[in-house]
Amino acid sequence: MATTLAVPGAYPTIADALEVAPDGAVISLAPGTYTERLRVAGRRLTVRAAGEAGSAVIEATALDGPALAVVSGEVTVEGVVFTSGDYPAVTATGGRLRLRRCELSAGYGAGLQADDGATVEASEVRVLRGQHGLVFSDAGGTVESCEVRGVTDDGIIVRLGADPVVRSTTVADCGHRGVYVYQSGRPTIERCDISGTGDAGIVVANGGAPTIVESWIHDTRGVGIAFGPGCGGVVDRCRVEATAAPGVDVDPTANPAVTLDEGTAPKAGVGVTDGAADRNEAEVEQLLAELDSMIGLAGVKNEVRALIDEIQVNEWRRGAGLSVGAASHHLIFTGAPGTGKTTVARIYGKLLKALGVLPNGEFREVSRRDLVGQYIGHTAEKTTKVFEDAMGGVLFIDEAYTLARAGGAAADFGQEAIDTLVKLMEDHRDQVAVIVAGYTKEMSDFLDANSGLASRFAKTLEFENYGPDELVRIADRIARNDDYVFAPGLSDALHEYFSQLERDRNFGNAREARKLLEGMRKAQSGRLRALGRMPSREDLCAFVLDDLLTAIR
Known part of the structure; x- marks a missing residue:
């Protein structure tokens, strides 16, 4: 089994971990930004983001050299962002370098530079900034399902007898x-x-x-x-x-x-x-089954299925040489909190990936504070960076209505974020799906903030409040997932409790069920501690009426 070195757990910096890592080791990077340069010479190692792809950033913009330099050896890097200044973001000199689901940005240099017989295997790698995208000099390998966008000079350079295979790349x-x-x-x-x-x-x-x-x-x-x-x-x-x-x-x-x-x-x-179509079809059916397994949301499920059907038919038309109109995959989700908006957005992104509409379908959730800056021009910069980071997947903006300028206050930079989003959504509608979510009335006001905003979205999906029956089923599913069961009669009592809850603005839907179960778990702990004996397995698993009554007092 490979040795795993955690950064910054056991090792403060990546350089510290590299210094002691044996061949075959995995260096696991916790989410965060690491201001350092990595140089790996003659080693066999894996460097991997511990969180989602893109959660670990190697920031070398102000440092003297590439963010990652591999010399000989065999190095695999997964899910890491590399950013450099006037040097290539990543260099490979001899040896073998594997890059998977990485993002590369440079100032004057290239995103990736390979030379002196290096072999590079890059898959789902994005180069978003740099003088050049990928440069192969007397080097080879495979570049598959990658993207090079917006570099100032040449996208891909192949010279000095280099012979890479570049496949399914934009x-x-x-x-x-x-x-x-x-x-x-x-x-x-x-x-x-x-x-x-x-x-x-x-x-x-x-x-x-x-x-x-x-x-x-x-x-x-x-x-x-x-x-x-x-x-x-x-x-x-x-x-x-x-x-x-x-x-x-x-x-x-x-x-x-x-x-x-x-x-x-x-x-x-x-x-x-x-063969992507055969593999993806099975994944589409699996994701639709996952959507169907969600409690309630009949209208939302039907709308999502209709969207997927339309995408599939458009693909058939395109294959038959028929015209296909431009399609937007941006959506509006309206409704109260706790109604499954985030879960459905994640599934929707995976469906778009399975259908070949988006390259990765990864999910990025942001709110106002991630988009709005503190001075003129800062907001456009922040919003553009967030948007670019979400390219290829889903950008989910929760409580999007908070961006709308309140009372016409000119000092509120939220309007600048909206105006920036409108342009980016149109320019890159085939490369990202933007989903904005929030309360129904407030989202209507949000759409009025820019005359072109409403037209950017394909459809509005309304997430209704859960009824008592659905909340009981949600509570039962949460409990069973945590190895708890309801004693006889408790489901009826829960139904009565949920029936009496006021469905006002503060009603949390599924969050109410989860919060109640947490209270019942604490009540059960107190009850079992007072038994004066070791509780049985059945005791440990059972929620009883007294637990509910204690939790709601």
Whole structure:
């Protein structure tokens, strides 16, 4: 079994853990920001975020070097964010580096730079900032289901004979070229989506010879694909559209084999993998079964199923070469607290991932304090950062109505957050699902805060208060999950209690059931301590009427 070193538990810093970690060890990072640089040379280690992907951040912006430098050895990194200044966020020199569900940001440098025979295996990695996205120099490996967005220069560079396989990856909104292959680079670019570049989508020069298969190059300022003098390679079943003319520009002395697809754009970009449809269908059914198992919420369940049905039919239409209208996956959840809004939002994100709509379906919950700053311009910066962090998944904004400017107070920067969200939601509607939640009336006022806000959302789902029968079932499920059972007659007493509760603004629905059970657990503890004997297993498991009466006094 691998040795696990916890940071900052047993070790104050990651460097401390690296110093003593034996080969094969796992360094587990608690959620938080670590202002340090990591250098791993000739070692076999795993560095893993202990919490959700992105919960551990290596912050090296002000430090002199990359956030992570791997020299030789074999290193695996999972779920970590790396941020650097004027250096690459991550470098690999020789050896093997595996990156899974990581996020890379740099200032002047690249997100990832691999050279000197390094092998990089990157999956579900996002590069969100940097001069370049991924740079391979005399290196190889596999890049699968990754994203490179918004870098200032080239998205992916392959040079000096490098031969990585780049599969099911999205390269978008780069300042210069999407992919630049030169100095005898020989990459395989398979089922990738390249768009929004400041110049050409793919440029091949100086003896480059890529194999470009079933990829979609579109909406570029320059030509779609350009082959320079003497270059070769293959372009097979690719779609090139909405680019500068000509779509594919081949120098007279170049000799690539080019076959374009003039029909429907191929499935390309992050989230596209072999056999994904078969695997995802089973996951969709499992998630819908999980949704159905929730108590109550009949209307919400029907609405979610209708959304999923529409997505599936649109996919069939797209596959048949039929037109499909632009779809928004942003939703409004209205209703009182404790009605399952957060749980449904999580399931919805996983469903979108299973359907191939979102690349990861990860869930990020925020509130006003995460979005609103303290001075002019700070709010837009904070809101944009939160939005970018949620790309590929679900951004859930609870009590969203608190962002609306109260009484027109100009000093309230919540309005700035709303205005920023409106633009981001439109610009990236295919890359994130924003769900705003709150009380029904207040959410109506929230939508009035910006004239374009309501149109950004596909649908409003109303979460109604739970009735007494449903609250008894919720209480029973919570109790059974914690190895408690209700004594005879207790369910009837609970029903009477829940029937008498006032359904006002402070009514907490499922939270009321959970709070009551906590009180009953304390009451049971006092009752069992007073028995004067060791309680039996049945005694320890049973909630009785006296426990309820004590809890509600």
